[in-house]
Amino acid sequence: MADGSGPGRVTLSGVVLAGLLLVLIIASLYLFIAQPFWFPPLASEHGGRIDSLFGTVLVVSGIAFVLVQGALGLFVARYGANGNERAAYWHDNPKVEAILLITTAVILTVLVFMGQRVWASIYFADQPQNATIIQITGEQFFWNFHYPGADGQFGRTDTKLITSTNNIGLDRNDPVAKDDVVSVGIMHVPIGKPVRVRLRSKDVIHSFFLPNFRLKQDAVPGMGIEVWFTPTRAGQYEVACAELCGLGHYRMKAALTVDESEEAFNAWLKMAAEQQ
Ligand SMILES: [Cu+2]
Incomplete structure (x- = not known):
């Protein structure tokens, strides 16, 4: 009885609810303990x-x-x-x-x-000085990775020079731009060395997301935002866009390779420079 003065009843809906709660508890415990859907490897x-x-x-x-x-x-x-x-x-x-x-x-x-x-x-930690610096520009729906090349200096860019083949408007007449590498959808970094990333966007707000590196930062039009991280594990990883940035958002991903040595990274950079 509902007034708390007599014995209660066992109802069908009560039994069903108790069964469902039990299933929910067991499923939750399994998910937390076995961790089949946890973070990707660090x-x-x-x-x-x-x-x-x-x-x-x-x-x-x-x-x-x-x-x-x-x-x-x-x-x-x-x-x-x-x-x-x-x-x-x-x-x-x-x-x-x-x-x-x-x-x-x-x-x-x-x-x-x-x-x-x-x-x-x-x-708020000081940016490391000996870092690999990469300028990354997001646009609908891919990532452009701009490396300074062997001279360590980024060439001049100008929005007026942007064409369908020059995504970031790099001025190839600028002497320091000669060895610059602009890679679309493919990013390389050496292991164990800090990487400074300068983020920009050409159109809407994107979000540069490296799940394995626990790094996520918005790329905002009109702003240059710096973040940095140090890769500790060689291998292939995913770069994703974590901001719903338009119809093609789902395919806005790039491949990040952490090379197992500085030499391997430089070899890739040299090869990419020759293809420019
Ligand atoms: Cu995006």
């Missing part, structure tokens, strides 16, 4: 800090979730139609409210400061 130096922060936030919010939902379930079992007790009602309880508010505020503040520290250690 391949950058700073990524470990992001992953451990993600783990901390997940554990803290997981504990809060179980406590809150557990309390809800406990009260339903105790004071619901099947229970024998009546729930007491009161309007406010300043002590309980203060405890809940302060506990939540302290936990959230600690998490925010932990996140702030990791963010600052990646974004």
Whole structure:
């Protein structure tokens, strides 16, 4: 009976709901423990800090979730139609409210400061001087990778020089542009050396996303935004666009190769320069 004074009934809908909840709990536990859909393998130096922060936030919010939902379930079992007790009602309880508010505020503040520290250690750290510098221009729907070539200097670019074959408007008459490499959809970096990426966009907002490197940064028209990372694992990776930038957004991806040595990277750069 619903007034809490008599024995409850076992209803079909109740049994079905309990079964569904059980399936949901088992499926969730499996997904968290076996991790079949987790992050792709980590391949950058700073990524470990992001992953451990993600783990901390997940554990803290997981504990809060179980406590809150557990309390809800406990009260339903105790004071619901099947229970024998009546729930007491009161309007406010300043002590309980203060405890809940302060506990939540302290936990959230600690998490925010932990996140702030990791963010600052990646974004506000000094840019490394000995880095490979690449100017990356996003456009609908591909990525252009501009390397300075052997002289280490980027050639002049001008929007007026942009044509269907000169995506970034590189001035080939500029002496320092002679050895520049502009690669469409193919990016190479050497392992173990910082990479500074200068991001631009020609049309709409794109987002330069390297899932394995835990790096994601918007490319905004009219702005040059720098980010950097250090690859720690040689191999082939995906560059994605993480901003819904138009109808062809789904195919806006590029291939990133982390070469296993500086020599291998230079060999690729030389080969690409010869094809320009
Ligand atoms: Cu895009």
